Amino acid sequence: MAQVVLENIDKIYPNGFHAVKNASFTIEDKEFCVLLGPSGCGKTTTLRMIAGLEEISKGTLKIDGKVVNDVEPKDRDIAFVFQNYALYPHMTVYDNMAFGLKLRKFPKEEIDQRVKNAAKILDIAHLLDRKPKQLSGGQRQRVAVGRAIVRDPKVFLFDEPLSNLDAKLRVQMRSELKKLHHRLDATIVYVTHDQVEAMTMADKIVIMKDGVIQQIGSPYDVYFKPKNKFVAGFIGTPPMNFLEAKVVKGDGGLWISAEDLKVKIPKEFEEKLESYIDKDIIFGIRPENIHDKSIYKGEHTNDVVKGKVDVAEPLGSETLLHVTLGGQYLVAKVDPTTTAREGTEVELILEMETMHVFDKETELAVI
Amino acid sequence: MTKTKLIISYIILIIISLFFITPFYVTLITSFKSLNEVSIATMWNFPKHFSLEGFIGAYKKLAPNMKNSFYLTIPATIISAVLGSINGFALSKLKFKYSNLIFALILFGMFIPYQSVLFPLIRFFQKIGLYGTIHALIIIHVIYGIPITTLMFKNYYEEIPDELIEAASIDGANLYDVYTKVLLPISIPGFVVVAIWQFTNIWNEFLFAVTVTNNPAKQPITVALVNLAGSQVVEWNIQMAGALIAALPTLIVYIALGKYFIRGLLAGSVKG
Numbered sequence: 001m002a003q004v005v006l007e008n009i010d011k012i013y014p015n016g017f018h019a020v021k022n023a024s025f026t027i028e029d030k031e032f033c034v035l036l037g038p039s040g041c042g043k044t045t046t047l048r049m050i051a052g053l054e055e056i057s058k059g060t061l062k063i064d065g066k067v068v069n070d071v072e073p074k075d076r077d078i079a080f081v082f083q084n085y086a087l088y089p090h091m092t093v094y095d096n097m098a099f100g101l102k103l104r105k106f107p108k109e110e111i112d113q114r115v116k117n118a119a120k121i122l123d124i125a126h127l128l129d130r131k132p133k134q135l136s137g138g139q140r141q142r143v144a145v146g147r148a149i150v151r152d153p154k155v156f157l158f159d160e161p162l163s164n165l166d167a168k169l170r171v172q173m174r175s176e177l178k179k180l181h182h183r184l185d186a187t188i189v190y191v192t193h194d195q196v197e198a199m200t201m202a203d204k205i206v207i208m209k210d211g212v213i214q215q216i217g218s219p220y221d222v223y224f225k226p227k228n229k230f231v232a233g234f235i236g237t238p239p240m241n242f243l244e245a246k247v248v249k250g251d252g253g254l255w256i257s258a259e260d261l262k263v264k265i266p267k268e269f270e271e272k273l274e275s276y277i278d279k280d281i282i283f284g285i286r287p288e289n290i291h292d293k294s295i296y297k298g299e300h301t302n303d304v305v306k307g308k309v310d311v312a313e314p315l316g317s318e319t320l321l322h323v324t325l326g327g328q329y330l331v332a333k334v335d336p337t338t339t340a341r342e343g344t345e346v347e348l349i350l351e352m353e354t355m356h357v358f359d360k361e362t363e364l365a366v367i
Numbered sequence: 368m369t370k371t372k373l374i375i376s377y378i379i380l381i382i383i384s385l386f387f388i389t390p391f392y393v394t395l396i397t398s399f400k401s402l403n404e405v406s407i408a409t410m411w412n413f414p415k416h417f418s419l420e421g422f423i424g425a426y427k428k429l430a431p432n433m434k435n436s437f438y439l440t441i442p443a444t445i446i447s448a449v450l451g452s453i454n455g456f457a458l459s460k461l462k463f464k465y466s467n468l469i470f471a472l473i474l475f476g477m478f479i480p481y482q483s484v485l486f487p488l489i490r491f492f493q494k495i496g497l498y499g500t501i502h503a504l505i506i507i508h509v510i511y512g513i514p515i516t517t518l519m520f521k522n523y524y525e526e527i528p529d530e531l532i533e534a535a536s537i538d539g540a541n542l543y544d545v546y547t548k549v550l551l552p553i554s555i556p557g558f559v560v561v562a563i564w565q566f567t568n569i570w571n572e573f574l575f576a577v578t579v580t581n582n583p584a585k586q587p588i589t590v591a592l593v594n595l596a597g598s599q600v601v602e603w604n605i606q607m608a609g610a611l612i613a614a615l616p617t618l619i620v621y622i623a624l625g626k627y628f629i630r631g632l633l634a635g636s637v638k639g
Contacts, residue, residue, distance in 0.1 A: 100538035
C-alpha cells in the first residue's frame with residue numbers, strides 16, 4: 001500500500017518565484033500517474049518535492065499515510081529516474097544497480113540476485129560489466145530504470161525519462177515501461193511534456209500550467225471532457241480548433257455563429273448555453289471531428305461550413321487540411337481520399353455532438 | 368602573399384624563441400664544463416671536454432636539501448588538494464546560506480601578499496615552537512594553497528551534474544558516502560591539475576623557505592641553490608648544474624602528468 005497524497009502544496013523559491021501553487025491530489029496505490037504540462041509549469045518541481053530533493057514551502061505530503069515533509073530522500077523509500085539518467089560514470093552497470101543496496105547493507109547474495117533479476121527483466125544482463133559510457137542511450141535508460149527497480153521502493157518517480165531518446169526508441173520504451181508497471185504492481189509518478197506519453201501510459205493525468213493544476217482525470221476525461229481551453233488545446237494532435245463566435249437564437253433553437261460559420265447546436269447542449277445567447281464564446285472542435293462533405297457518407301444537417309484550403313498535408317492514413325474561415329483558421333483531419341487541394345474551396349462537416357464551448361472571459365468549459 | 372606572411376611570422380617566432388632559449392642554452396653548456404673551462408670569454412662556446420664535475424658537485428651539496436623539498440612539497444600538495452576538493456564539493460554541491468560570501472572570503476586569501484604576513488608568521492611559529500622546521504613550511508603552503516585549490520575544484524565540480532549527487536542521496540548515501548564513493552572517484556583529472564599546480568609552486572617557492580628555515584640542513588632546495596653562490600668564487604658550472612637538478616622534479620611532473628593537465632583544464636569547458 002503506497003498512496004501518495006499532496007495537500008495544498010506550495011513551492012516558493014528564495015528569489016520569490018512561485019513554482020507550484022496550492023497543489024492537491026492523491027496518487028492511489030499501484031496507480032500510474034502522469035504530471036503533464038508545458039516546460040516551466042511546475043511538474044518537475046512537484047516531482048522533486050515528492051522525492052525530497054526540493055523543500056516543500058507550504059502544505060503536507062504523505063507517502064503511505066505518513067507525513068514525509070521533513071524526511072530525507074533516502075528514507076522516503078522512493079526511487080527516482082532522472083532525465084539525463086545520472087548513472088555513476090566510474091561504476092559498471094552492475095555496480096550502478098547495486099550501489100543503493102550496498103549502502104543499505106543488503107547481504108551480498110541478495111544484491112546479486114536482485115541485480116540479476118532486474119537485468120533480466122530489462123534485457124541488460126549481457127551489459128552488467130560495462131561502464132555507462134560504453135552504452136547507447138536506450139541502454140543507459142534501462143540501467144537507470146534498473147537502478148530504481150532493484151530497490152523495490154514504494155513509489156517510482158520518473159522525470160521525463162524518454163525525452164533524450166530518439167522517436168522510435170521512445171515508442172518502444174513507452175510500451176516497455178507500461179508492461180513494467182503491470183509487472184511490478186508499483187505506484188508510479190511520471191513527469192512529461194509529451195501528451196502522447198501521458199495518454200498512452202497514464203491511469204491518471206494531472207495537467208499543470210504556470211504552477212496551477214488545470215485538471216485531474218483519466219486520459220479519457222482530459223481528452224473528451226477538458227475543463228478549460230488550456231487542457232482542450234494541450235491534449236490532442238493536431239490541437240483542438242478554437243473559433244471566436246457567438247451563440248444566437250435562430251431557426252429551431254440555438255446556433256453557433258461567426259463570419260462564414262453558422263452551425264446548429266445539438267438540442268442536448270441548449271440548456272447549458274441559455275445564458276450565453278448573443279454573447280461572445282469560444283467554439284472548440286477537434287480536427288478529427290471535421291469531415292470533407294464530398295466524401296462523407298453519414299447523415300448530417302445544418303453543420304456544413306465552407307472555407308478555402310490554405311495547405312493540404314497528406315500523411316498517408318489521413319490528410320490535414322488547413323482552412324481559412326472568415327478570417328479565422330481551422331485544421332481538419334479528413335479521409336486521405338479527399339480531392340481538396342491548396343487554393344480550392346472545400347465544404348466541411350462539423351460533428352456537432354463533439355463540440356466544446358468555452359467562456360471567453362474565464363476560458364472554462366461550458367460544454 | 369599568404370606564403371610570405373607565413374615565412375615572416377615563422378622568422379619572427381624563431382627569433383623570439385631563440386631569445387627565450389638563450390639563457391637555458393648557457394645554463395646547459397656551462398653545467399657540462401669543468402671549472403677551469405668556465406669564463407666570460409668562452410661562455411657561448413660548447414664545452415671542449417664534457418665534464419660531469421658540475422653535476423657531481425651540485426648533487427653532493429644539494430641532495431639533503433632536495434630531500435627536504437620532497438618532504439615539504441609532497442605532503443603540502445596532497446593536503447592542500449584534499450582540502451580544496453572538500454571545499455569545492457561543499458561550495459558547488461551543497462546549497463547553504465552565504466556560501467557565495469564564504470567562497471569570496473576564501474578567494475580573498477589569494478590576494479594577501481606573502482611579504483605582508485611574514486613577520487607575524489615568524490613570530491607565530493616561534494611561539495608554537497615550529498620555527499625553522501619543514502612542518503612550518505607545510506602548514507604555510509597548505510593554507511596559502513587553499514584558495515586556489517578550492518577555486519579549481521569548485522569549477523571542476525560545477526561541471527558535474529547535480530543529478531549525480533541527488534541520485535546517490537536517493538540511493539541512500541550520506542554526505543560522506545556521496546563524497547568518497549561518487550565524487551572522489553571521478554575527481555582524478557581535477558586532482559592532477561591541482562597537484563601539478565601546487566607541486567610546482569611549492570617546489571619553486573623561495574621567500575617563505577628562506578625566512579622560516581634558518582638551519583641550512585633544514586632548508587629546501589631553492590634556498591640551498593642560492594647559498595651555493597655564497598663563497599667568494601662562484602663555481603658557475605656547479606651553480607648551473609644545481610639549477611638544472613632543482614628544476615628536474617617539476618619537469619618530470621609536467622612530462623608525466625602534462626597530458627592530464629591540458630585535459631583537466633579543458634574538461635567541461637568544451638562540450639563532448
